[in-house]
Amino acid sequence: MEIIKENPVHKLLTDDxxxxxxxYIESLDDKEGMLIHILHKGQSIFGYLPRELQLHIARKIRVPASKVFGVVSFYHYFTETRRGEHTISVCMGTACFVKGAETVRETLKRELKIGFEETTExxxxxxxxxxxxxxxGxxxxxxxxxxxxxHMTEETVKTVINTYRGE
Structure with a gap:
């Protein structure tokens, strides 16, 4: 395991x-066995699990970073990118696609000025x-x-967005 002398934790990962x-990690007896719980705790505190935080966790529990990365990438619950206050999921299943999901999708991208897996400024x-x-149905x-x-349309998409914006 590579030993890193500096703490590369990103500035968003505040000391507190x-x-x-x-x-939390120190309170655990079997730190390695509790990796998934530690990752859940980390994501609940920070909102996501950037690489810097994954490296920090690996060092704290003395496991290879590849083990932590592997768990994070395997479970869909974990995210390595910052998420917004609200997550909007567009259904692209067959029924939704046939009934106009593409229009809904493009309206969301245009109104939010972001692509998929991105967060607004x-x-x-x-x-x-x-x-x-x-x-x-x-x-x-x-x-x-x-x-x-x-039953989303361009107009209802805008209404939903504005509701969550507080407008």
Whole structure:
């Protein structure tokens, strides 16, 4: 295992948040066996798991960074990119696609001025494309966080965005 003398943790990973995570790690008996729990805790504290944080965790629990990276990349729950306050998921399943998901998708990209897997500059929204959200009867559909919105059009997309913007 490579030993890094400097702490390369990104400036967004503030000392107080690192201290909170480190205290959690120190409270555990089987640190390596609790890797997934540590990653969940890290993501709940920071909102995402950037490479710098993954390296920090690997050093703290004395495991190869490749093990941490492997777990993060395997489980879909974990994200290496900063997410916005709200995540908008566009359903691109068959029913939604047939009923106009492409228009919904392009409207969201245009209105938010971002692409998929990106976050708006104000850190308000992250845009995701998903295969199916299980709301075929509401096609085309989107989800904002855990709330489903159906029968979407260009106008209803704008209304939903403005609602979450507080307008």
């Amino acid at each position: 948040k690192l201290a909170e995570l480190d205290a 104000d850190n308000k929204f992250t845009l995701k494309e998903v295969r199916c959200i299980g709301a075929c 509401l096609a085309p559909a989107i989800m904002v966080d855990d709330k489903v919105f159906g």
